[in-house]
Amino acid sequence: MSTESISDRREHIRSISVTALSALLGVGAALASASLTGDVAPAEAATQTTPLLLVVGAILVQFVLFDFTSIYDDDEFGVKHYLFITFMTFSFWFVVWGILLTAEAAV
Numbered sequence: 127m128s129t130e131s132i133s134d135r136r137e138h139i140r141s142i143s144v145t146a147l148s149a150l151l152g153v154g155a156a157l158a159s160a161s162l163t164g165d166v167a168p169a170e171a172a173t174q175t176t177p178l179l180l181v182v183g184a185i186l187v188q189f190v191l192f193d194f195t196s197i198y199d200d201d202e203f204g205v206k207h208y209l210f211i212t213f214m215t216f217s218f219w220f221v222v223w224g225i226l227l228t229a230e231a232a233v
Contacts, residue, residue, distance in 0.1 A: 147191075151185075152214065153218050156220075158177075158180050159226075161233045164233060172227060177223065185216070
């Protein structure tokens with residue numbers, strides 16, 4: 127017999143959805159950054175601001191998307207959620223783009 131309620135299951139699915147979307151958009155921003163800076167040296171690519179604008183755009187898209195889909199109620203979406211989405215997206219972007227720059231991979 128399951129002791130989970132419907133709200134616990136909904137909360138779990140919502141958490142997985144937010145984490146997966148943040149991770150996927152971070153990786154997508156890294157791949158887009160690598161494709162935009164693919165023709166320059168890695169040291170020069172790391173100093174460009176366009177890849178940083180891509181990751182900021184990916185973060186802002188998530189805020190709008192979560193507001194539009196009302197995955198969170200108005201009183202539930204707070205500073206903690208903004209920081210989590212920003213950290214997850216930025217960290218996935220940073221790690222994946224760093225690996226792509228180090229390997230000098232063409233995307």
